[in-house]
Amino acid sequence: MSSIIQLLPDHVANQIAAGEVVQRPASVVKELLENAVDANATDIKLIIKDAGKALVQVIDNGKGMNVTDARLCFERHATSKIRLAEDLFSLSTKGFRGEALASIAAIAHVEMKTKQDQDELGTQIVIEGSKFVSQEVAVLPRGTSFAVKNLFFNIPARRNFLKSDTVEYRHIIDEFQRVALAHPNIYFTFYHNGSEMFNLPPTSLRQRIVNVFAGKTNEKLVPVQEETDIIIIQGFVGKPEFAKKSRGEQFFFVNDRFIKSGYLHHAVMAAYDGVLKDGAQPSYFLYLTVPPNTIDINIHPTKTEIKFDDEHALYAILRASIKHSLGQFNVAPVLDFDRDANLDTPYSYKDMKGATPTIQVDRSFNPFSDDKVNKHYAAPSSYSRKTEATANWESLYVGLKQDTDFDTEGGEMSFESETVTASLFNDEEVEQSVNIAYQIHKKYIVSPIKSGMVIVDQQRAHQRVLYEQFLVNMTVQQASSQQLLFPLDLYFSTVEIELIAELKQSLINTGFVFEDTHGDHVVISGIPVNVTESEVSIVLEQLLSDLQDGIPSSSFSQNDTIAKSMARSLAVKTGTALSVKEQENLVNGLFACKDPNVSPFQKPTFITMRVEDIDKKFAL
Template identity: 30%
Template sequence: MENLGRYNALHPDSISAMNAIKLLPDLLISQISAGEVIGRPASALKELLENSVDAAATEITVQLFQGGIKLIRVADNGTGISRDDLPLALARHATSKINTLEDLQKIASLGFRGEALASIAAVSRLTLTSRGREEKHAWQIQTKDRHLSPPEPAALASGTTVEIHDLYFNIPARRKFLKTEATEYAHCDEIFKWIALSRADIGFTLQHNGTLRRHLRPADPRLRIAAILGDEFAQASVFVDERAADLRLWGASALPNYSRSSRNNQYFFVNGRFVRDKLIAHALREAYRDILHPDRHPAFALFLEMNADGVDVNVHPTKTEVKFHDSRALHQFIFHTINKALASPQLASVASVSPARDQEPRYGSRAVVAPFSTYAQQRIMPLAPQIMPDAASALPGMAAQSQAFYQTLFDTGTGSSIDSMATAIADKKQEVPPLGFALGQLLGIYILSQNDRGLLIVDMHAAHERILYEKLKLALDNHSLSMQPLLIPVTFQADSLDIATVEENSAVLCELGFEISVFSPTMLVVRAVPATLKDADVIKLAHDVISEIREFGASQALTGRRNELLSTMACHGAVRANRMLTIPEMNALLREMEATARSGQCNHGRPTWFEISLADLDKMFMRGR
């Protein structure tokens, strides 16, 4: 108060000025709105494109000069605007899209506020030309020196054309914050991609400085996604189409190996509107969590369709933020849809994906994936789950097919030469499984395998780790984690907190497949471990499980930290590097991978295998040149 009194004494005139409340001029109000809605040329372009889409246009052409700073011109063949409505189109809070509060609660259009054109006109030189469906010719209206001209006759076949010249010409302080021409164009191109992705039934054309940059004809949504995001994205994606009650989620979701170091390739639309929403982002991140490295981000182009009254789009001027009435149900729907799509054992028909371009690629690796547009029609080859605690130990049943195959080649004498072996393999191509048959082991770390497309390299530890992890999750969910009693119980030293943890959580340990008890005041004894992990280092495995429960608590270990705990357990049980496997053991592991969900990535999101096609091998050795 003392400081305020000192200020009042020094500035008495300013106090009287502050107390005088006045209505702001309309122009100033529009310019303030422009600061909220029109942050850069791309923001203006977004508003114009949304108006064209709402006008039922089937062809939209965009022309930009100097990144949209000098000129933004959007022409469409939509319903148009009548002569009498042209002045209202540039007035604040004037719109044809809502009339009542009920309309506001179930908005079906992209635009609805009635602020965009008025705000743009306040900070630019704008020309609006339109021809209504019943008009004999078009009419044009302009903003000149901050004043609106009367409608004048103009030439236009149909629809509406809006030209924005010299954005922020009358607000130099705002204009100086615009970036370079290349940067502003990049933002405009991104907005163009948003709108073009959302409406594949509309044709779009984009020109910059007189050069054609994009030309998109009306097409199937999957072809539009491929045209905008590229063939690499399309080939590395699975197609999703799921319904539940009044919800539908469809689109393309990239496989984990197409992940990116940033969130740039993430497009999510709600009823055709591009949105950025924390709830949706969390659901998608959770769906990828088991198969994506923590430092990477998934890529997707997904479309959510729902009742308009289930989402509130009137929460932000730019309309990219929304609120959902039943956010919990929506989160679960998105999570389960994407999780199921990524969990399918697609190895039966789809090969692994090469590392993303912004990753350090392995020499010779390459994507070999069927286009995602075919996924909806593809049927995954049925593969019965193998009931086997350890893929490397259950040999007879799992390896029978591969043994019979090679027996045919060699025992009958057909494998006596390279040519005869190639002929025999070609004749039996239909019998070759997706991951092929093992050829050998490389440096005790990788399995080399051959299928009918080329050479596969498999990280045996990472692959086996995923197999065990999925088995442990399934068994724990079904409360069927069986124990393997140890022939000789294992004892180890433990501190008082570990001993207390075991005493207090014996039931939880039992649920996880362990029988651990106190042997003495300083010793614990392990009498049984999960059957799936019977070959693991018992002491290290027990130590890690007890530490997890001790640090986070039993309830958290079985709920929020469940997957992390099971991942740790699986890592202990997986085959280690430098363990030499026989050919039947390698083939057993390959067959198990083909029947395991998410087997293309280990528990930490790293790839478990890559394929080098025969064509790539030919290029390496310059065959045919």
């Protein structure tokens, strides 16, 4: 009987490993950038074409490799970072993944050029799908260049699972930002389809954050600094007034490695307790330094999750450090926030000494005397003046003329009477038209109908009304716009600017008018008629938050997403008091919709109660 278990060929094993290592072009960017950092490079260039599907190239000026190392680096489980098993628990580099380059070479066309400083010539290797095509000697500068072309060319199924260029490009930017923020001492440049997207010279940590996210990032940052025996914390947190709906600007770095930690994120949110609006997310850039032997970074394939030895202590220290920084820079509220400034001591009285008050005692005063008022008691002079001024108050009204046109002593006043005309409606119709809607707990609107009554959720109903209005405007492309006297100048990060530029035409169809969109800001000169000037930034932030996972490829799906997001932002919220007219308009607007039964998010907008159901309640 033949054997069932067989060893896989190397190229098949490499393709299987690539499924775990290389999920998308951003995975290749992460591996190559981290290898360049570990090579002690001071200048790293990232070149992308077609969101990484056509080309991902990383050029560095690191220490390079000799001929033997250049060939061995594409073998499985080949590394320069690990010698013993114990080294896995004391890593000071970006980590070890032995099948990374071998997996990339198995699913793409790879061209590597490398040269060490002491060598006169370098090595150029070309690999296509794990097959060595050529290895030549070449004249090269110091460092290494990896060019990965035609990703997943031999696995069409994996290539078909890639998202649109916009989504893949955003993932690449995320990986680039994480590495660039972790190493402010390295010069990073990023090119996409021939255009320079980032140019980050070596700077301080604060300036690197400002250069990456642009806009008015500098004025948002509050420094955090703490040093203990088990952890060193440094970095910056954002001021509460600049908090956004999205969680884009939240970064944890442990020993210069980006990580994700819901536990530490909860510590940050606990420090902001009481100073953030509901649903708001603060920005933070926190760099934690801990002994390498107290963490385990190999619990996740992407190495973005870390297990700490003493998580509870780190939680308490991080929370206290952020809370201290917010209070130190007067960001968090102080205890005497209701203090009256009028009670403060004037500066002119700063060096003056207080005068000793004088006390006057009437030694002849007898509380048991028969006299009601002690004549020997000497009142203060101010009191005497006050009583003299008000003693004869009746004299103030002597000689006042009675210039009145009517008799105040029982005379009758006549008013011009109004002629009552006949009513346009009979009394029954008037009773039915008055107070047809009532608001309960500033959340529900109750309106009578022929069979009973209808109870409408005001927030969901308004979402449905706005959603259908925006869809019609974007489809017909005839939305009304109100021009602003002073254009709005809004600042966003580089990624957000790219999203707004792609959504620009759809936003114009809803009523927005853009004067300029470039750099790190957007100039808006017109807004939809049902949007106020103060709501513009809220609407755009909510839209960017809803599109974090990518923009839909089809135009209908894109319009649908924008309409839902804007309806969510602009709909009247629970807890808002509405006038009777507003309640009636909302109910009438809801039942004029094509689908009034559910909100844009498929939740019921109203329920009905028949008179028979109410009668049954009273019959119990």
